[in-house]
Amino acid sequence: MPLAYALVARASDGAVLAQHSFVAGNFESVAMECLQRMQHGYDDKFTVNCDGYTFNYLLHAGYVFAVAADEAYGRQVPFACAQRVCDAWMEKFASKGRSAGPYGMDKNFRRSRVRRAAGAAVGRWAVLPGRGPGVGRPAARSSGAPVLKREMEFCQSHPSEMGRVAAVQQKVDAVKGVM
16 A cells, blocks of 8 residues: 555654554554654654655644655655645644543544554664565554544545645645745
8 A cells, every 4th residue: 555654643742642554564653753853943844764665744733644655656645645634633633632642532533553563662763574564464453433544545546636736735835935
């Protein structure tokens, strides 16, 4: 799957509030390690490459929206997906997310949660061999509202539309920068 993982975290303390993965892996630990190392001094959008995957970050209104994708998939669709997740989050869940504990929004905002990969260590910048997205194993357990899964599936099903949306958003951002 081109889009492998998505998360919503609180920027102030790095608490992961919701996440979804189509395949098992240590995406969360890699995503959080990248965010902790890159958080200071970066723009509201940035990308980190790791083991053939891009971790695409969107920072907005005190929240972090991250989407991990196959490097060959490019960046436009993952950023468009992060923006769709951001819009859905801000519409219904932002106020609750300010005080929610870690994973406190999982049942409300994501469909399934992947069990942590055995041996996944914080500070490790690699997707674990045999545990990464290339393995293609389905995510474990399903429950709760399917918002993250729905947005990821929509973006994967409509990549040309997402590319156009991302291109328009890029132009709008450029105009905002001039103003």
